[in-house]
Amino acid sequence: xxxxxxxxxxxxxxxxxxxxxxxxxxxxxxxxxxxxxxxxxxxxxxxxxxxxxxxxxxxxxxxxxxxxxxxxxxxxxxxxxxxxxxxxxxxxxxxxxxxxxxxxxxxxxxxxxxxxxxxxxxxxxxxxxxxxxxxxxxxxxxxxxxxxxxxxxxxxxxxxxxxxxxxxxxxxxxxxxxxxxxxxxxxxxxxxxxxxxxxxxxxxxxxxxxxxxxxxxxxxxxxxxxxxxxxxxxxxxxxxxx
Numbered sequence: 001x002x003x004x005x006x007x008x009x010x011x012x013x014x015x016x017x018x019x020x021x022x023x024x025x026x027x028x029x030x031x032x033x034x035x036x037x038x039x040x041x042x043x044x045x046x047x048x049x050x051x052x053x054x055x056x057x058x059x060x061x062x063x064x065x066x067x068x069x070x071x072x073x074x075x076x077x078x079x080x081x082x083x084x085x086x087x088x089x090x091x092x093x094x095x096x097x098x099x100x101x102x103x104x105x106x107x108x109x110x111x112x113x114x115x116x117x118x119x120x121x122x123x124x125x126x127x128x129x130x131x132x133x134x135x136x137x138x139x140x141x142x143x144x145x146x147x148x149x150x151x152x153x154x155x156x157x158x159x160x161x162x163x164x165x166x167x168x169x170x171x172x173x174x175x176x177x178x179x180x181x182x183x184x185x186x187x188x189x190x191x192x193x194x195x196x197x198x199x200x201x202x203x204x205x206x207x208x209x210x211x212x213x214x215x216x217x218x219x220x221x222x223x224x225x226x227x228x229x230x231x232x233x234x235x236x237x238x239x240x241x242x
Contacts, residue, residue, distance in 0.1 A: 002028030005087040005116075007075045008095065009039045009108030012057070012067045016094035019138050020127065021063055024091060027145075031087070032065035033079040035072060035108075040097075042071045044111035054078060072112035080119050090116035093127030094137045098163045100128075100220065101180035101201070101211040110224070113159050117226050123154045129164045137164040144219065147171050157223035163214040171219040177211030 004024050008017045012034035024030050036053070052070040059065045068075045076090060092112035099107040113124035127144075129137035144162055147153075153160065179202075183195040207213045210220040 002088045003086065004028050004030045005076065005079050005090045005121075006030060006032050007034045007072050007079075007090070007092050007112045009035065009042060009072045009092075009112070010096055011035050011038045012059075012065060014038075014096070016096055016129075016134055016137075018060060019134055020091060020094050020141075021059060022061065023138065023141050025061065025063070028088070030063050031079060031085070032059055032063060033068055033075040034065070035075060036067045036069040039071050039108045041106050042073075042108040042111065043106050044073050044114050045071045045108075046074050046077060046115075047071065054082070072108040073115040076112050076115040076119065076121075080121070087116075087121055088123065090121050090124040091127065092116075092125070093129075094134055095126070095128035096134070097131040098128050098165070098180075098214055099126060099161060100163055100214050101177040101209075103180045104161060104176055104224075110161055113161075113224070114226050117159045122158055124159050126161045127164070128162070130166050133166070136166045136168060140164050140168060140219065144171065144221070147221070153221070153223075157225070159224040159226070161210070161220075161222040161224055163210060163220040163222075165214050165217050165219070167217070168219045169217050171221060172207055172213040174208055174210040174213045174220045174222045176222060176224075177209035180211055 047070045055067040057065040057067050092109045095109040099109050104110050109126045113126045116124035179200050181197045182200045185193040186196050210222050214220040
């Protein structure tokens with residue numbers, strides 16, 4: 001039986017996680033390790049200075065869970081390195097809000113699957129949807145899973161970022177797009193500022209980009225990598241020495 005680890009960045013009691021857990025039970029044995037509180041925007045951060053709490057919990061339908069007072073990446077780390085268990089698949093989500101374009105860099109949802117890959121989990125998927133409802137995401141999970149199986153996507157890459165808009169049309173294999181959101185920093189009393197997001201997306205009509213595909217009403221499926229080397233630059237300068 002496939003062993004599945006589920007996490008997120010919206011917190012262990014979030015609706016998106018609950019829906020994902022109930023769906024994933026048809027695929028195998030599910031374990032949940034998710035943040036105690038919301039950890040949106042925490043990217044691939046981990047805690048290496050202070051101890052943090054880990055509380056065993058029993059979730060709906062008797063699913064084993066752990067409420068972890070740290071980041072999504074730490075949730076994956078604890079499940080693998082702390083419990084000394086191996087998983088066949090890590091799913092992070094369902095995130096309330098799309099994770100597309102350069103925002104992937106900040107995403108705690110994506111950070112969890114990057115950590116899964118760093119710890120040699122063979123398959124990891126981040127799933128996000130539009131912020132007003134989980135209905136479209138839940139209603140299309142079977143469709144997305146069937147697409148992965150039909151085309152044997154995990155033989156091509158071990159990490160994918162999936163974004164499901166409202167009432168989606170086709171499924172598209174995409175690459176990371178450009179800027180999606182930015183912030184204004186609004187002043188508050190006591191020298192405080194509040195980051196306030198605003199869309200800066202400018203469509204270019206290229207449905208190979210996750211931004212244009214997802215915001216154009218298509219399910220975006222993007223292969224990711226934890227490799228940070230610019231391979232084109234490396235190939236161009238690899239023989240330089242002095």
